[in-house]
Amino acid sequence: MGRKGKLKNKLFLFLPISLMALLGLFLTFKRFYYGLGSVTNLSDAFPWGLWVGFDVVCGVALAAGGFILTAIVYLFNAERYKPVLRPAILTAFLGYILVAVGLLFDLGKPWNIWHPMVMYNPHSVMFEVAWCVILYLSVLALEFGSIVAEALKWKKVVNIFHAVAVPLVLTGVLLSTLHQSSLGSLFLIVPQKLHPLWYSSLLPLHFFLSAVAVGFATVILESYTSSKFLKRGLELDLLVDLGRFLWFALVVHLTVRWQDLFVSGALANYRPGSLEAIAFNLEMALLIGAVVLLTIRRTHRSKLGLFFAAMFALFGVIVNRLNVSIVGMLSDTQSGYFPAFSEIIITAFLAMMGFVAFFTCVHFLPIFPQEDHNAKAELKVQLSA
Amino acid sequence: MDSYGLLIDFSACIGCKACMKACKEANNLPGDPGDHLSYSDYTVVKQQGDVFYRQMCMHCLTPTCVSVCPVGAMAKSPEGAITYDGSKCFGCRYCMVACPFSIPKYEWNKAVPVVRKCILCYSRIKEGKEPACAWVCPMGATRFGKRDRLLEIAHTRIARWPDRYIDHVFGEQEVGGTSVLMISPIAFSDIGMRNTLPNEPLPNLTWTILRKIPNIVITGGIVVGGVWWVINRRMELEKENSNGKEGKVEK
Ligand code: SF4
Ligand code: SF4
Secondary structure, three states: OOOOHHHHHHHHHHHHHHHHHHHHHHHHHHHHOOOOOHHOOOOOOOOOHHHHHHHHHHHHHOHHHHHHHHHHHHHHOHHHHHHHHHHHHHHHHHHHHHHHHHHHHHOOOHOOOHHHHHHHOOOOHHHHHHHHHHHHHHHHHHHHHHHHHOOOOOOEEEEEEEHHHHHHHHHHHHHHHHHHHHHHHHHHHHHOOOOOOOOOOOOHHHHHHHHHHHHHHHHHHHHHHHHHHHOOOOOOHHHHHHHHHHHHHHHHHHHHHHHHHHHHHHHHHOOOOHHHHHHHHHHHHHHHHHHHHHHHHHHHHHHHHHHHHHHHHHHHHHHHHHHHHHHHHHHHOEEEEEOOOOHHHHHHHHHHHHHHHHHHHHHHOOOOOOOOEEEEEEEHHHHHH | OOOOEEEEEEEOOOOOOOHHHHHHHHHHOOOOOOOOEEEEEEOOOEEEEOOEEEOOOOOOOHHHHHHOOOOOOOOEEEOOEEEEOOOOOOOOOOOHHHHHOOOOOOOOOOOOOEEOOOOOHHHHHHHHOOOOHHHOOOOOEEEEEEEHHHHHHHHHHHOOOOOOOOOOOEEEOHHHHHHHEEEEOOOHHHHHOOOOOOOOOOOOHHHHHHHHHHHHHHHHHHHHHHHHHHHHHHHHHHHHHHOOOOOOOOO
16 A cells, blocks of 8 residues: 555544534533533433433443453453453453443533542442542552553552452442442432333343343454454454354343333333333343344354344343433433434543544554554554554 | 421412512522523413412422532522522533422523522521512412411311312422422312322432442452452463463463
8 A cells, every 4th residue: 555545544533523522512511511401401301311311321331241251260260351351451440431421411510520429328329439530430440450561561569450450359249339329329219200111220230131142242342343453363263152152141141131021011001112111121122132043053154144243232231221311311311302413422432432442552562462562563553454 | 396387378369470570589590480490480370261270399308409419519508499500500401300390490591501590598597587479479379388288278178168268288298208389179180290200209219229339349349350360370380381482271
């Protein structure tokens, strides 16, 4: 490829990214200067929208790969999965930063975000959520810090990290368990407002079990994409193993969910053709679709089949989170909320920053450990190509 | 119980909206009286058929908003008023989502927004005065007093004029009881009150889960830590068995 071609390619990436960044910055200014109402469709009738439903609630679920993989590698000593450990930690770290930034956008007075640390109310689920974000973000920062220390060849720091790795990971796993489930607990307080297809006293359990599934799904996806674009990733048999775990996690989640639906009699509220019914169908179709793909031998043992199964599982859980936090809350509030254009743009802006940060980290840090000099050069070529 | 409350008798309300105006003055709320609760209207008088009724914060005995607020900006005073401290609030709006009556409202178009809702004229109560709405009401349709006493009055009225009221004191039982009590000639579900509210306070729903957290952390820590120890121990033993060969067993 000639010089010109390279330049063209760079522009091709650079232009939309900077346009998006400009738009994002402008809307950010608008948000903080004129208030939430100027960029969102939020209202007194519908105080939580896309930023809570997607940026925070889905964001945390998408970061589940981090605690699943650190648990597998450090606590269950399955060293085979080490090659994707760091990408998973990086994704979780960036994911949580995005959740925190998303919160800064959504909170009415974000400069008071430290208040839960000094003003206690252990009766509030939001209090638990706030603490989990703060603590788990610190754990992830330390785990990520060990990667940076290694890149900088700070032997002493690396050794300290090695010494505390297991307790650190253990703390992270416990915090994640609490945090994933607490996002479900947030909605325990609205039995009248949340549609019965989703309201359940088992919400925290549902959120936790589905987060475990997402964790496996994101690891599969990460491994697939990194093998595709960066020529790194897991061997097929390891992916097949992960697929088996994903299958198991999904089956457990779906069993508990359906048993709950039957026992609580929630299905009586299923009105074919209603918005809720469609959203519910979509959620179930995706999750069950993933299980089916993983049950059929041929798709379970092919990279592409695994990719689609993981995608289905991922989107199934995203739809579930949006159903709980947005769709299921619509009919009672009769607000007809739909995110404003600028609300969506800011979410996309944050996600884009996340991707840019991810690839920057991959570029400069030993995220894929066995990488030697050649591989790095190869990577550079591929990134700029 | 020694807390205060309001008794609102819809059959006596003539819809003059004096309470709305008095509320605006007492709380420095901008604009003319509106037709729905908002950051500038802590209470509204509405009409259903020929019945006038009021909407406002119910000042729950076990308030959901207080229980969900992570920073304690919402608080319950000993007198029964549910107050709000904007300097603590960080604007998560969980109180708005959680309140079973959807009372708290927000300043959506301010750079430094706060939550807005009736605080039962708390400063007036502390000065020994009645809340502005009760003080101004020409018909005595809104009445201030000790909750116990108001409850008695409500039941007496219903018993004396059974054809003027439906047999229900709203707020006596709902979500564990509220300090604001209402009696009405028409069903409360006809004036937009939920008839699906449990008598048990909503905060119990989350507290049953939240109070298990220390247990989950301790048990989880021991179980996961134990699993790690067992696996690690086994691997070390295997390593020793393979005659001190260096490197990992699984490779
Ligand atoms: S009615 Fe709503 S805002 Fe008022 S005290 Fe009860 S929970 Fe709080
Ligand atoms: S918006 Fe303010 S008052 Fe309401 S729950 Fe959040 S911090 Fe508390």
